[in-house]
Amino acid sequence: MGNGFFTVCGIVEINGKVLLVRHTYGTAQNRILCPGGYVEENELPTCAIEREFLEETGVVVKAKSLLSMQFKSNQWCAIFDCEYVAGEPKSDHYENSEVLLLSPEEAINREDITNMSRELLKIYVNNKDNTLHKNTYIPKSSTAADYVLFG
Numbered sequence: 497m498g499n500g501f502f503t504v505c506g507i508v509e510i511n512g513k514v515l516l517v518r519h520t521y522g523t524a525q526n527r528i529l530c531p532g533g534y535v536e537e538n539e540l541p542t543c544a545i546e547r548e549f550l551e552e553t554g555v556v557v558k559a560k561s562l563l564s565m566q567f568k569s570n571q572w573c574a575i576f577d578c579e580y581v582a583g584e585p586k587s588d589h590y591e592n593s594e595v596l597l598l599s600p601e602e603a604i605n606r607e608d609i610t611n612m613s614r615e616l617l618k619i620y621v622n623n624k625d626n627t628l629h630k631n632t633y634i635p636k637s638s639t640a641a642d643y644v645l646f647g
Contacts, residue, residue, distance in 0.1 A: 501571050504545040505532025505613075507620050508557050508578040514600050514617065515585055516609070517552055517592035528596060528606065529613040532573070541574045542630070542644050553595050555583040561627035562646045564619050566612075575616055577627055 507530055508515050516528045531552045535544040542559040549557045557578035566573040585595040598606075600621045604614055628646035635643065 502535040502541070503532060503571065503573040504535060504541050504548065504576065505530045505573060505616070506545045506549060506557065506559065506576040506578040507563065507616065508549065508555065508580050510555075510580050510585065510597060512599065513597035514603060514620075515549075515553060515555060516596045516598060516603060516613070517587070518594035518596070518608075519610075520591060520593050524610050527608050527610050528594075528603070529610045530575075530616055531592075532575075533591075540642065540644055542576070545574075545576045545578065549578065550583070552588050552591055553583070554586045554588075556581040559630065561629045563624070563627050564616060575619075577620065577624060 515531065517531050518528050519525055531549050532545065533548040535541055545559050546557055549555050558581055559576040560579045561577045562574060563577045564575040566575065585597065587593060587595050600617045603609055604617050604621070631645040631647060633645050634640055
Protein backbone atom coordinates (compact mmCIF):
# COMPACT_ATOMS: atom_id res chain seq x y z
CA MET A 497 0.00 0.00 0.00
CA GLY A 498 1.44 3.39 -0.98
CA ASN A 499 1.03 6.79 0.61
CA GLY A 500 1.23 10.40 -0.48
CA PHE A 501 3.44 11.60 2.35
CA PHE A 502 6.73 9.71 2.32
CA THR A 503 8.71 9.52 -0.92
CA VAL A 504 12.20 8.68 -2.11
CA CYS A 505 14.32 9.28 -5.16
CA GLY A 506 17.87 8.45 -6.02
CA ILE A 507 20.88 9.04 -8.17
CA VAL A 508 23.02 6.20 -9.46
CA GLU A 509 26.00 6.35 -11.78
CA ILE A 510 26.70 3.64 -14.30
CA ASN A 511 30.04 4.04 -16.07
CA GLY A 512 30.20 7.73 -15.19
CA LYS A 513 26.65 8.55 -16.31
CA VAL A 514 23.56 9.07 -14.18
CA LEU A 515 20.43 7.04 -14.83
CA LEU A 516 17.29 9.09 -15.48
CA VAL A 517 13.79 8.22 -16.68
CA ARG A 518 11.26 10.00 -18.90
CA HIS A 519 8.04 10.20 -16.87
CA THR A 520 4.67 9.27 -18.43
CA TYR A 521 2.10 11.05 -16.25
CA GLY A 522 1.30 13.99 -13.98
CA THR A 523 3.09 17.32 -13.88
CA ALA A 524 6.36 15.65 -14.94
CA GLN A 525 4.86 13.97 -18.02
CA ASN A 526 7.38 13.77 -20.89
CA ARG A 527 10.15 15.22 -18.70
CA ILE A 528 13.22 13.42 -17.38
CA LEU A 529 13.82 12.91 -13.69
CA CYS A 530 15.60 10.82 -11.09
CA PRO A 531 13.85 7.49 -10.39
CA GLY A 532 11.81 7.25 -7.22
CA GLY A 533 8.38 6.91 -5.72
CA TYR A 534 6.34 6.34 -2.60
CA VAL A 535 7.46 4.48 0.50
CA GLU A 536 5.08 1.62 1.17
CA GLU A 537 3.53 0.98 4.57
CA ASN A 538 6.12 -0.51 7.00
CA GLU A 539 8.90 -0.09 4.41
CA LEU A 540 12.20 1.62 5.16
CA PRO A 541 13.11 4.45 2.76
CA THR A 542 16.32 2.59 1.81
CA CYS A 543 14.29 -0.44 0.77
CA ALA A 544 11.83 1.79 -1.10
CA ILE A 545 14.51 3.40 -3.29
CA GLU A 546 16.06 0.01 -4.05
CA ARG A 547 12.62 -1.36 -4.99
CA GLU A 548 11.72 1.70 -7.09
CA PHE A 549 14.93 1.48 -9.14
CA LEU A 550 14.32 -2.20 -9.83
CA GLU A 551 10.65 -1.70 -10.74
CA GLU A 552 11.20 1.35 -12.93
CA THR A 553 14.53 0.55 -14.61
CA GLY A 554 15.45 -3.11 -14.02
CA VAL A 555 18.60 -1.94 -12.21
CA VAL A 556 19.62 -3.27 -8.80
CA VAL A 557 21.03 -0.56 -6.52
CA LYS A 558 21.99 -0.19 -2.88
CA ALA A 559 21.40 3.04 -0.99
CA LYS A 560 24.85 4.12 0.18
CA SER A 561 24.33 7.65 1.47
CA LEU A 562 21.68 10.24 2.09
CA LEU A 563 22.32 13.03 -0.39
CA SER A 564 19.49 15.39 0.52
CA MET A 565 16.09 15.70 2.16
CA GLN A 566 13.12 17.64 0.85
CA PHE A 567 10.48 18.76 3.32
CA LYS A 568 7.03 20.16 2.62
CA SER A 569 4.38 20.80 5.24
CA ASN A 570 2.62 17.56 4.28
CA GLN A 571 5.39 15.43 2.74
CA TRP A 572 9.06 14.53 2.85
CA CYS A 573 11.36 13.04 0.24
CA ALA A 574 14.65 11.30 1.04
CA ILE A 575 17.16 11.55 -1.79
CA PHE A 576 19.80 8.82 -1.90
CA ASP A 577 23.16 8.46 -3.58
CA CYS A 578 22.96 4.84 -4.71
CA GLU A 579 25.53 2.26 -5.70
CA TYR A 580 25.00 0.34 -8.94
CA VAL A 581 24.91 -3.43 -8.30
CA ALA A 582 23.58 -5.10 -11.47
CA GLY A 583 21.11 -4.97 -14.31
CA GLU A 584 20.74 -3.48 -17.75
CA PRO A 585 18.77 -0.20 -17.66
CA LYS A 586 15.42 -0.47 -19.43
CA SER A 587 12.09 1.35 -19.32
CA ASP A 588 9.16 -0.19 -17.48
CA HIS A 589 6.90 1.28 -20.25
CA TYR A 590 4.39 2.20 -17.56
CA GLU A 591 5.69 4.95 -15.26
CA ASN A 592 8.38 5.88 -17.76
CA SER A 593 8.76 5.68 -21.51
CA GLU A 594 12.54 5.87 -21.69
CA VAL A 595 15.67 5.34 -19.60
CA LEU A 596 18.60 7.67 -20.23
CA LEU A 597 22.24 7.57 -19.18
CA LEU A 598 23.70 11.08 -19.22
CA SER A 599 26.63 12.85 -17.63
CA PRO A 600 25.39 14.86 -14.64
CA GLU A 601 26.43 18.09 -16.36
CA GLU A 602 24.58 17.17 -19.57
CA ALA A 603 21.44 16.32 -17.60
CA ILE A 604 21.57 19.59 -15.62
CA ASN A 605 21.66 21.60 -18.85
CA ARG A 606 18.73 19.87 -20.55
CA GLU A 607 15.49 21.77 -20.95
CA ASP A 608 13.37 18.64 -20.48
CA ILE A 609 14.61 17.81 -16.96
CA THR A 610 12.39 18.60 -13.98
CA ASN A 611 13.53 21.51 -11.82
CA MET A 612 13.77 19.24 -8.77
CA SER A 613 15.99 16.71 -10.57
CA ARG A 614 18.18 19.54 -11.89
CA GLU A 615 18.71 20.82 -8.33
CA LEU A 616 19.40 17.31 -7.01
CA LEU A 617 22.03 16.75 -9.69
CA LYS A 618 23.65 20.08 -8.80
CA ILE A 619 23.82 18.93 -5.17
CA TYR A 620 25.21 15.59 -6.32
CA VAL A 621 27.93 17.19 -8.44
CA ASN A 622 28.90 19.87 -5.93
CA ASN A 623 28.42 18.14 -2.57
CA LYS A 624 28.56 14.40 -2.98
CA ASP A 625 31.38 14.15 -0.45
CA ASN A 626 29.17 15.96 2.08
CA THR A 627 26.57 13.21 2.41
CA LEU A 628 25.45 11.15 5.39
CA HIS A 629 26.73 7.61 4.89
CA LYS A 630 24.87 4.48 5.94
CA ASN A 631 26.03 3.39 9.38
CA THR A 632 26.32 -0.25 10.43
CA TYR A 633 24.90 0.32 13.92
CA ILE A 634 21.69 -1.57 14.74
CA PRO A 635 20.30 -1.37 18.29
CA LYS A 636 19.65 -4.62 20.12
CA SER A 637 15.92 -3.89 20.03
CA SER A 638 15.89 -3.79 16.19
CA THR A 639 17.03 -5.66 13.11
CA ALA A 640 18.50 -4.57 9.78
CA ALA A 641 15.03 -5.07 8.29
CA ASP A 642 13.46 -2.34 10.42
CA TYR A 643 16.25 0.09 11.30
CA VAL A 644 18.74 2.26 9.44
CA LEU A 645 21.01 5.07 10.63
CA PHE A 646 22.83 7.56 8.43
CA GLY A 647 25.71 9.60 9.75
